[in-house]
Amino acid sequence: MSAVRAFVDLLAARRDPGALVPRDWEGVIGVARSEAMLATLANRLADADLPPAVAALFADQRAAAQVAQRQALWEAEMARRALAPAGIEFVLLKGAAYAAAGMACAAGRQIGDLDILVLASDIRRAENALLNAGWEWVKSDPYDDHYYRAHMHELPPLIHKARDRMIDVHHTILPRTHRITPDALALISDAVTSNGGHAVLCPQDMAVHCAAHMLADGDLQGGLRNLWDFHTMTRDFAAADAGFWGKLDGRAALHGLQAAVHRAARLARDLYGATLPGGWDRQDPTDAWFRRRLLARDDWGRVTKPLLEQAFYIRSHWLRMPPAMLARHLWTKWRKR
Amino acid sequence: MTDRAYRAAPPGALRVEPLGELTAIFDRRSMQTHLVVSPMPEILAAMGAEACDVATLAARLAASFELDGEADVRPILAERLAELAATGLVERA
Amino acid sequence: MRHSTRIAVGPVQFRIGSDWAGPVAALERLYAGYPEDDARPADATVRLFAARPWRRWLRPSVHIGGDFVVPDALPLPLSMGLLAAEMGMNLQVALGWRRHMLLHASAVAKDGRALIMSGESGSGKSTLAALLGEGGWRLMGDEFTLIDPAGGDAFAFPRAVSIKNEAIAEVSARVDAARLGPLLAGTPKGDIRHLIPRPDAIAAMHEPARPALLLFPRFGGETTIEPMGEGEAFVRLTEASTNYVALGEAGFAALTRLVRETPAFGISYPDSAAGIALVGQLWADAAT
Numbered sequence: 001m002s003a004v005r006a007f008v009d010l011l012a013a014r015r016d017p018g019a020l021v022p023r024d025w026e027g028v029i030g031v032a033r034s035e036a037m038l039a040t041l042a043n044r045l046a047d048a049d050l051p052p053a054v055a056a057l058f059a060d061q062r063a064a065a066q067v068a069q070r071q072a073l074w075e076a077e078m079a080r081r082a083l084a085p086a087g088i089e090f091v092l093l094k095g096a097a098y099a100a101a102g103m104a105c106a107a108g109r110q111i112g113d114l115d116i117l118v119l120a121s122d123i124r125r126a127e128n129a130l131l132n133a134g135w136e137w138v139k140s141d142p143y144d145d146h147y148y149r150a151h152m153h154e155l156p157p158l159i160h161k162a163r164d165r166m167i168d169v170h171h172t173i174l175p176r177t178h179r180i181t182p183d184a185l186a187l188i189s190d191a192v193t194s195n196g197g198h199a200v201l202c203p204q205d206m207a208v209h210c211a212a213h214m215l216a217d218g219d220l221q222g223g224l225r226n227l228w229d230f231h232t233m234t235r236d237f238a239a240a241d242a243g244f245w246g247k248l249d250g251r252a253a254l255h256g257l258q259a260a261v262h263r264a265a266r267l268a269r270d271l272y273g274a275t276l277p278g279g280w281d282r283q284d285p286t287d288a289w290f291r292r293r294l295l296a297r298d299d300w301g302r303v304t305k306p307l308l309e310q311a312f313y314i315r316s317h318w319l320r321m322p323p324a325m326l327a328r329h330l331w332t333k334w335r336k337r
Numbered sequence: 338m339t340d341r342a343y344r345a346a347p348p349g350a351l352r353v354e355p356l357g358e359l360t361a362i363f364d365r366r367s368m369q370t371h372l373v374v375s376p377m378p379e380i381l382a383a384m385g386a387e388a389c390d391v392a393t394l395a396a397r398l399a400a401s402f403e404l405d406g407e408a409d410v411r412p413i414l415a416e417r418l419a420e421l422a423a424t425g426l427v428e429r430a
Numbered sequence: 431m432r433h434s435t436r437i438a439v440g441p442v443q444f445r446i447g448s449d450w451a452g453p454v455a456a457l458e459r460l461y462a463g464y465p466e467d468d469a470r471p472a473d474a475t476v477r478l479f480a481a482r483p484w485r486r487w488l489r490p491s492v493h494i495g496g497d498f499v500v501p502d503a504l505p506l507p508l509s510m511g512l513l514a515a516e517m518g519m520n521l522q523v524a525l526g527w528r529r530h531m532l533l534h535a536s537a538v539a540k541d542g543r544a545l546i547m548s549g550e551s552g553s554g555k556s557t558l559a560a561l562l563g564e565g566g567w568r569l570m571g572d573e574f575t576l577i578d579p580a581g582g583d584a585f586a587f588p589r590a591v592s593i594k595n596e597a598i599a600e601v602s603a604r605v606d607a608a609r610l611g612p613l614l615a616g617t618p619k620g621d622i623r624h625l626i627p628r629p630d631a632i633a634a635m636h637e638p639a640r641p642a643l644l645l646f647p648r649f650g651g652e653t654t655i656e657p658m659g660e661g662e663a664f665v666r667l668t669e670a671s672t673n674y675v676a677l678g679e680a681g682f683a684a685l686t687r688l689v690r691e692t693p694a695f696g697i698s699y700p701d702s703a704a705g706i707a708l709v710g711q712l713w714a715d716a717a718t
Contacts, residue, residue, distance in 0.1 A: 030475045056529065370668065370682055
């Protein structure tokens with residue numbers, strides 16, 4: 001049995017955890033760790049009857065994820081304390097937003113850097129306020145700095161000198177050079193306030209951003225986790241609002257991300273068993289490439305099919321950058337080695 | 338300079354454990370440990386639940402401790418409060 | 431992976447995969463006397479691999495991978511495969527283990543009470559633990575000591591002891607050659623030879639011990655003993671713990687209790703004999 005298949009099946013509740021033998025668990029745990037999703041699986045199987053060693057490991061993971069999530073949310077609070085006196089409002093993105101909003105995908109989810117979205121017109125002042133509050137630049141390389149400022153959708157990453165945590169300040173959700181330019185103003189003006197008090201994207205935008213982050217922005221690294229986010233959030237949003245899928249379609253069109261959002265929905269169906277409404281529930285032969293890339297891990301947690309991985313890396317750069325600029329970027333990256 | 342007001346952490350947010358000459362403070366909101374020396378624990382204890390400025394704090398501390406003679410402790414307290422705010426233990430009100 | 435083995439050290443079950451037979455065979459010899467539980471899935475994975483397929487044979491160099499990796503870690507020559515495996519196992523525990531508070535410290539136990547020694551490499555904590563473990567003590571571990579956050583007990587992690595440089599001759603002279611691994615000369619950490627703990631230490635590896643004495647040894651110079659305050663011990667142990675921050679309040683509670691209940695001393699000693707004498711004296715005081 002393929003460990004990555006078993007892992008996906010367990011998340012999708014298609015497989016009885018009681019049917020796994022110790023060697024299966026070993027592979028599943030290895031794959032889950034490689035995907036940074038062990039605590040997600042631990043939460044998913046919190047009530048399952050598991051072998052004692054697995055149950056103990058999963059309990060450790062759940063407790064540690066809770067601590068890590070508090071730490072991540074504290075970064076949001078400290079960003080608020082730094083930016084509020086300057087009158088700068090921000091919207092939480094990705095993991096911190098899911099945690100602040102208490103969403104299902106937040107259970108056990110690893111949260112890396114703090115990602116926030118501010119109005120493009122506020123970005124310089126936000127930078128100053130953060131620098132005054134103890135954050136400092138990570139990158140000192142002039143080419144990288146220029147690259148970030150000129151072409152990316154965020155400031156070069158900042159790190160807090162005392163807490164050693166990174167913040168990414170975005171002013172839109174895709175690089176400026178990307179052929180698609182989402183409506184950043186709409187993202188911010190339609191943001192909603194979460195139970196935790198922080199602003200987060202409205203449900204449709206959150207799903208659009210999740211799909212964009214997975215399919216239009218990245219090389220599908222961490223794809224299973226992003227897809228799990230997308231699956232559980234769309235499932236829960238649709239359960240709370242019967243018109244959700246229709247609104248999502250319209251919103252994706254507004255941001256120019258319909259193709260990515262539809263593909264994310266189909267992949268969530270194929271891998272995690274999502275139920276899609278008519279109009280979404282189609283077949284696309286090119287999805288097979290994405291499924292293969294998402295499932296390219298062996299039982300030791302290693303990425304298999306490196307050529308496929310590289311193809312996605314080049315593809316992701318191609319999506320972000322016009323060809324001449326891509327050539328210059330790869331040349332500079334290459335020269336630095 | 339205006340006398341800035343600060344707010345202490347809500348009740349239950351901090352776990353304070355004296356360890357000899359140091360005091361270890363665990364902040365349950367941030368999951369961070371802060372190691373401080375006097376007068377930080379005394380300042381935190383004197384702040385109370387409401388927003389508190391330096392003048393109020395100086396008066397409260399003077400009531401419970403013998404502060405050094407005539408010297409004005411307010412600039413020192415303002416500095417300590419700014420340091421506590423940087424750690425997140427207190428917040429600008 | 432082509433070759434693999436499973437090793438349980440203390441509470442941690444490892445699986446180690448390798449592109450070469452050599453490191454696995456060497457591990458299996460060192461860990462032959464450790465308990466095996468085939469029904470238990472591994473908590474942690476270590477991978478020893480060649481960066482390119484032809485590098486399995488051509489100037490073979492061992493990259494260390496696993497659940498957690500250090501970016502830009504340099505590979506080791508195949509002759510040091512055992513060291514690569516040891517580094518890989520340490521890394522998984524240091525970064526991945528959450529059940530206990532991990533202290534980068536050696537420990538030995540007597541009568542259910544533990545002596546914990548924390549220090550940088552070169553402090554002599556491994557050598558002292560190894561030598562005490564050949565005497566009247568149970569060796570708990572030379573690298574990590576695990577503290578149970580709930581109860582405060584110390585738990586053992588008795589991996590094969592990593593004996594370095596001058597200490598190799600000193601320890602080799604005292605133990606059966608069958609308990610020693612191959613000499614790994616000129617590694618990035620100097621000369622290394624592994625010592626298999628005594629069978630009784632391995633048999634007792636799941637038994638807790640109550641922390642009774644904390645030492646912060648420094649090798650070299652005159653013999654000195656300096657009592658250490660709770661605050662300083664707390665600071666030094668947060669620095670010696672790889673997962674203190676990740677454990678949140680449980681770690682804070684465990685560490686405050688440990689430094690309050692356990693007398694702590696900084697010690698300097700010119701040679702192992704003096705170190706062992708110091709330990710004996712301080713242990714006698716702590717026990718009364």
